[in-house]
Amino acid sequence: MTAAARDEAPMDAEEVHRVWLAEQATTSRGSMDVDANGYGPKGAPITVAGGFAQHKQTVTLAWRDLWYTVYPAGRDKPSRDILKGLSGAALPHHVMALMGPTGSGKTSLLNVLSGRVPAGGILSGEVTVNGQARSEDFNERVAYVMQEELLFAFLTVHETFMLHARLRLPPSTPDKEKAESVDRLIAELGLKNVRDSPVGSPGGFRRGLSGGERKRCNIGVEMVRDPAAIFLDEPTSGLDSFQAQNVMSALRDLAGNGRSVVCTIHQPRSSIFAMFDQLMLLTDGRLAFIGDASAAVGYFETLMFKCPTLTNPADFFMDVMSMDFRSESREGNSRSRVDFFAREAASRGLGEAAASKAFEAVALAKKQGAFDAEKEETTSAKPGGGAGWATQFYLLSQRAHKCQRRDVVGVGVTVFLDVVYALLLAALYRGVGDDQEGVQNRLGCLFFICLNLAYSSALPSINLFAAEKNIVIREQASGAYATSAYYLSKLVAELPKLSSKFVFCTLVYWIVGFNPDPTRYLNFLLIVVCECLAAQAIGMVMATGLPIGAALAFGPACITVFTLFGGIYLNMDSIPLGAGWIAYVDFIYYAFSALCANEFGDADATFTCDGDGGRCLPDGAAVLELYSFEDIRVAPQVLAWRLCCWSGARAGTCR
Numbered sequence: 001m002t003a004a005a006r007d008e009a010p011m012d013a014e015e016v017h018r019v020w021l022a023e024q025a026t027t028s029r030g031s032m033d034v035d036a037n038g039y040g041p042k043g044a045p046i047t048v049a050g051g052f053a054q055h056k057q058t059v060t061l062a063w064r065d066l067w068y069t070v071y072p073a074g075r076d077k078p079s080r081d082i083l084k085g086l087s088g089a090a091l092p093h094h095v096m097a098l099m100g101p102t103g104s105g106k107t108s109l110l111n112v113l114s115g116r117v118p119a120g121g122i123l124s125g126e127v128t129v130n131g132q133a134r135s136e137d138f139n140e141r142v143a144y145v146m147q148e149e150l151l152f153a154f155l156t157v158h159e160t161f162m163l164h165a166r167l168r169l170p171p172s173t174p175d176k177e178k179a180e181s182v183d184r185l186i187a188e189l190g191l192k193n194v195r196d197s198p199v200g201s202p203g204g205f206r207r208g209l210s211g212g213e214r215k216r217c218n219i220g221v222e223m224v225r226d227p228a229a230i231f232l233d234e235p236t237s238g239l240d241s242f243q244a245q246n247v248m249s250a251l252r253d254l255a256g257n258g259r260s261v262v263c264t265i266h267q268p269r270s271s272i273f274a275m276f277d278q279l280m281l282l283t284d285g286r287l288a289f290i291g292d293a294s295a296a297v298g299y300f301e302t303l304m305f306k307c308p309t310l311t312n313p314a315d316f317f318m319d320v321m322s323m324d325f326r327s328e329s330r331e332g333n334s335r336s337r338v339d340f341f342a343r344e345a346a347s348r349g350l351g352e353a354a355a356s357k358a359f360e361a362v363a364l365a366k367k368q369g370a371f372d373a374e375k376e377e378t379t380s381a382k383p384g385g386g387a388g389w390a391t392q393f394y395l396l397s398q399r400a401h402k403c404q405r406r407d408v409v410g411v412g413v414t415v416f417l418d419v420v421y422a423l424l425l426a427a428l429y430r431g432v433g434d435d436q437e438g439v440q441n442r443l444g445c446l447f448f449i450c451l452n453l454a455y456s457s458a459l460p461s462i463n464l465f466a467a468e469k470n471i472v473i474r475e476q477a478s479g480a481y482a483t484s485a486y487y488l489s490k491l492v493a494e495l496p497k498l499s500s501k502f503v504f505c506t507l508v509y510w511i512v513g514f515n516p517d518p519t520r521y522l523n524f525l526l527i528v529v530c531e532c533l534a535a536q537a538i539g540m541v542m543a544t545g546l547p548i549g550a551a552l553a554f555g556p557a558c559i560t561v562f563t564l565f566g567g568i569y570l571n572m573d574s575i576p577l578g579a580g581w582i583a584y585v586d587f588i589y590y591a592f593s594a595l596c597a598n599e600f601g602d603a604d605a606t607f608t609c610d611g612d613g614g615r616c617l618p619d620g621a622a623v624l625e626l627y628s629f630e631d632i633r634v635a636p637q638v639l640a641w642r643l644c645c646w647s648g649a650r651a652g653t654c655r
């Protein structure tokens with residue numbers, strides 16, 4: 001506690017109560033000054049509790065007869081209608097809540113409205129923005145906040161927002177202005193006290209923001225571009241009721257300043273329900289209600305479903321609209337009930353009326369000159385208006401370096417393991433001799449080095465990319481940067497990690513006593529670097545192309561198969577027909593054979609024989625011949641893996 005705070009006189013009961021009431025009033029729906037169409041009284045500024053800048057452009061979204069059908073994989077599976085002829089509208093200055101039982105189609109509708117129809121689904125119907133057909137890039141113009149918070153744990157709130165401001169705002173905006181708008185955003189999302197705290201990960205080693213702060217930070221990332229419409233999937237899930245209220249309060253302020261806010265929500269507490277302007281109730285993909293949230297209770301009363309006194313309307317709606325599967329008769333009854341609601345909404349034309357009202361409001365606003373003809377299309381957040389490729393690459397590299405530097409545990413464990421392996425190898429193979437035992441030990445040590453590098457490069461790479469994959473998909477969906485910029489930044493950011501491999505290899509090389517020629521030592525390092533890059537590339541392909549569980553299972557399995565074909569367990573000349581191609585994509589084989597050629601390809605490499613009548617390899621050439629290591633190509637193979645990795649990254653992150 002600060003000295004000033006300690007010295008402050010405590011408030012008396014009356015004052016505490018008065019302040020509390022004032023705070024409640026600022027978060028209620030009644031604090032807004034908007035007309036029925038949501039446009040504000042004739043251009044007069046709209047006053048709200050928050051302080052977000054009044055949005056210059058507005059988005060009136062209207063949709064008619066929306067059908068969304070999916071075709072599940074599998075021959076005999078029939079298609080399924082997820083959304084069944086929905087009509088409605090979302091208005092500027094309004095928070096619209098999409099509610100309904102689980103599986104009723106809320107998230108599907110949110111995706112469809114924001115222009116993110118997942119692959120494999122077919123959409124029909126009409127969606128308009130400010131009275132015109134929605135543009136193809138609408139999804140990149142509006143904010144879509146996913147339920148899952150996709151944030152970099154090692155960045156602070158300020159760094160996270162600043163990075164997105166630099167990536168997404170026009171390069172012509174001076175950095176000072178970007179910094180000011182970020183500071184404003186931080187203040188308005190109530191994140192000032194955690195401005196410089198790392199975001200952290202829930203349940204992770206590094207704790208950071210609280211659940212509510214993370215949610216608000218997640219929203220802020222999308223708000224940096226100042227979009228006119230915001231779509232949120234379950235913005236309050238997993239929060240306690242106070243944190244949920246704070247998040248909704250921030251959304252309320254965003255809407256109050258001219259934005260259209262549409263969110264799905266489960267069972268909001270009554271004070272949160274009171275913040276909704278519009279409510280859309282869905283049941284099994286059909287409309288049960290759309291209109292003013294405050295009118296919903298009255299509407300259900302006209303259908304003879306009266307919300308009991310002292311009951312949260314949200315709970316009441318969920319109760320009456322949910323299917324009850326506890327017995328056949330209950331299921332039949334609840335089905336009849338939800339069918340009744342859908343029939344009533346259709347026969348009264350609730351959806352159509354909402355859409356028509358929105359069209360009329362837009363027409364009126366245009367007539368009154370409230371729309372600027374040039375600006376009316378959608379939002380100020382134009383896609384492609386952000387940083388250029390070089391800046392994207394620079395900013396992403398900086399982010400990757402920062403995260404890596406701060407991952408003290410991860411880096412510490414890597415360095416520790418490299419030192420342990422180096423000591424182990426030094427203890428076992430130190431001062432290797434020039435006899436037949438020495439030949440065997442050199443081969444064994446070189447193969448172990450290859451294996452160690454393969455595992456220690458590929459597996460962390462899988463973990464790293466798997467952790468970032470969803471963040472990258474999210475960032476790419478909103479057009480933040482190009483895949484190539486991300487991929488190259490990762491490549492560059494991974495390079496410092498090779499330094500601990502350098503230390504490991506140098507220690508082992510000189511302690512074990514490999515060929516002392518400095519050129520061969522440098523070759524050795526080069527081969528090691530190539531192997532690490534190829535292994536990282538494999539890790540990246542797996543992580544971007546497969547779900548994390550599958551990637552973690554396939555990664556080691558792939559290395560195990562490569563070990564088998566690596567050159568020591570199976571002679572290249574005895575690989576069965578049809579399996580030879582494995583050796584050609586096997587980076588362990590290439591690395592091991594190259595290391596052997598480097599070590600034994602020296603004409604001076606001669607070895608004494610034991611004289612016991614056993615096999616004798618008198619020189620390096622005999623060793624290479626025995627293992628069929630005459631033809632070595634490391635660089636093309638590394639390149640091939642990198643290209644493969646690039647395709648994998650594109651496939652995995654561009655959905």
Ligand SMILES: Nc1ncnc2c1ncn2[C@@H]1O[C@H](COP(=O)(O)OP(=O)(O)OP(=O)(O)O)[C@@H](O)[C@H]1O
Binds near residue numbers: 080109
């Ligand atoms: N691509 C798809 N293929 C098959 N079924 C799908 C697909 N997308 C959605 N569904 C199904 O459509 C229904 C509606 O899904 P949606 O996620 O929109 O519901 P929701 O109301 O958001 O549910 P929840 O509240 O549980 O998140 C669900 O039964 C879901 O399984």
